[in-house]
Amino acid sequence: MKFSLITTLMLAAAPSALLAAPIEHPARVDAVTLFPWGAQVSRSVAVAEGETEVLVPNLPDGTDVASLRVSGAGVRIGAVTLIDERQPASDAVTSPEIEAARAEVERLEAALAAGEDAVAAIRAQALAAQARVAFLNRLDTSNTPPDQVATLAATVAEGVLEASRQALVAEAEARAADLALRPDREALEQARKALAALEHPARDSDAVLMQVSGAGTVTITTFVSDAGWQPAYDVRLDRAQGVLSLDRLVSVHQASGEDWSGVALTLSTARPSERSAPSELWPEFLRFGPPDEPVLMAKAERGYAMEAAPAPEADAALVGAGALEMVGETVTYRYDGAVDIRDGVEDLRLQLDRLDLRAEVLAEAVPMLDPTAYRIAEARNDSGQVLLPGPATLWLDGAVIGASQLPLVAAGAELRLGFGAIDGMQLRRIVEQAQEGDRGVISKSNERSETVRIEVENLTGEAWPVRLIDRVPYGEQEDLEIGYTATPKATEENYDDKRGLLAWRFDLGAGAKQTVDLETTIRWPAGQVLR
Structure with missing residues (x-):
């Protein structure tokens, strides 16, 4: 998808201000409203004074431009472009997530280095013991008086034995200490992978390029069709009290192409994926004639009637008048606490509430x-x-x-x-x-x-x-x-x-x-x- 015509005209009108590389602001999902079929996903970006062009990368591939909404608090929004192919070069602003990932890599690297230094110190003890063994083995006894040879040999033998024992003990300790560092090495490898994923995200994703002025917060809202929630119930009948209690749970799922981590979750009974208007009823055309009337003539007149009263467009009826229109009486539930919903999750079960009905x-x-x-x-x-x-x-x-x-x-x-x-x-x-x-x-x-x-x-x-x-x-x-x-x-x-x-x-x-x-x-x- 190319830049919009509006964006092109703005670039031509003010080249000195707008031809600079846009500021890249990664944005994480912070709020999700789940419908029975579909989800409204919101993410926020802080814009500083003086920033005129902002690029928000890493939106899910295939983001629907018809459902894209951008609003600002303290920020005036100009032209907005959804980019799903080549993204422009940008001056990236390090996100808090990347800074935290780098700090974690540095912490794990320092901890692993300290552990490896301790292993090296233990191995140094083993090398020192081995050096003593080599020295004692090379000791020249040719000038030793005969009456002292036996004593010296015993002393050398005892020294070789003790040094060899020390070398073996030190080597065993070094192996154990090195083995104990395996979790630290694995944690460092995972931290490096996480940092690389943040610093070099996959480019099979979309981005939003927008013209802004002022300082404040920009909220980007999109609609995801491959998500939703379904209620599940524990229905309890108390015959003595005549009460039917419904413990309501919800099973949520999403396959948006990104993880939703620590989001504020709202569940809505609205069904924006369904059509928003009733079916259109068309007049019924009838005729009569002799029983031996040719079938082709009847078909031709039926065709004429269909031209006079065209059939409804089934596809338009199925889609509805507006993808984000709220239809009918809507009830929403704000789930307490932040929720993690991973991409591809099929059934995350959450507790909701209880309803008591007289029965x-x-x-x-x-x-x-x-x-x-x-x-x-x-x-x-x-x-x-x-x-x-x-x-x-x-x-x-x-x-x-x-x-x-x-x-x-x-x-x-x-x-x-x-x-x-x-x-x-x-x-x-x-x-x-x-x-x-x-x-x-x-x-x-x-x-x-x-x-x-x-x-x-x-x-x-x-x-x-x-x-x-x-x-x-x-x-x-x-x-x-x-x-x-x-x-x-x-x-x-x-x-x-x-x-x-x-x-x-x-x-x-x-x-x-x-x-x-x-x-x-x-x-x-x-x-x-x-x-």
Whole structure:
């Protein structure tokens, strides 16, 4: 990407001021706002008085220019250029990170030198002992009186033995001391690599070149698509208190091309990656004509209709009106303390908070499909916050009983979760009578009838509120007659907005049994098949 036209014009207008090399100011990420899909990344640069052109290097390769925002506090910002190819020469300003890395290298070099000096001193002792051995071995005894030769030989032998022992001990100590320096050498090598990475960063990165005036702080904000967070939940049901507690955790990930070290982390429920407007509905074009009309003619007229009402642009709808637009009611969480999120991390788990919701617990029975009832907790999300979808570990009265997937629950909406089977709540559905045949003398039709007995028996030793769910068929054809009778009468028809579903609500004491009789009659014209 070349310099912008604005930058080129400014260079031409004031060559004496602007043709000097820009001041390079490395900037680290200091704040991140994570969305469920995407992240807003901010970094700050201190600009001194007199600096007119600043180069901020080492932005992630592929930084989106559409999402790039530059603002200043005490600094006026002029032309801003995002550079993703050859970067201009600059007068680099040593960053605090580089200064700290150099100081660490110097400290480790001094410590290692002191250790190596100590090893050399020990080896010097070994060399001195070896020199004594060599001296004693070369000692001339030819002029020694015969009566003193034996004494001198013993003295020499004793001296050689002691000097050899000292040499061996000193050499062993030197080897041990040198081996003890291995961690210091490794630490120095790592420090040198870290310093080299800071002083000579990889150039497959982007940079921002900007014209500035004044002194203060410049904030550079970019948007990263390959990042996000997902909630995870520990959902705890306390039946005695009637409380559903949601311990919220978050799993964060990012693959921006750089590490985020010691950043201030904010989690937002906004979804800027999603579209910001509803789908556009277009008129439906219909026509009629003779049944033998050529297919090509129909296709041609359909094509004309499409030209009159063009189809919506799917790609634009998916992208949305603005990549950084905040949509709807947004809740943000500021995480306490600085956070390290490395590039490529898949699942960093952070603790968030707890929400307590009042819950109704009941036994829900579907005897057509299940032999036992299930424990269901229903609560209203009165937290004032949207609950994003995520995996949930389920706890019942302090014990883990399974896992589920929490759906997206808007503020004020109902939350419904199952907490396992109630083994002592037994269900039976018995078809007592089923018959099908013709009826009528002059006008004939088909008829099918079925009588079902449904039983719910509570063997748990405690009373339970129960919701029993069953069904009767439904149809929309005028000549299809469907009728039913239920004893006792169903509490709710078309339960959960599903046609034909019936629900009964009742309390069932310990050891008690509830029976429901359900009779269904279906009639349809003769010569037709019921499907």
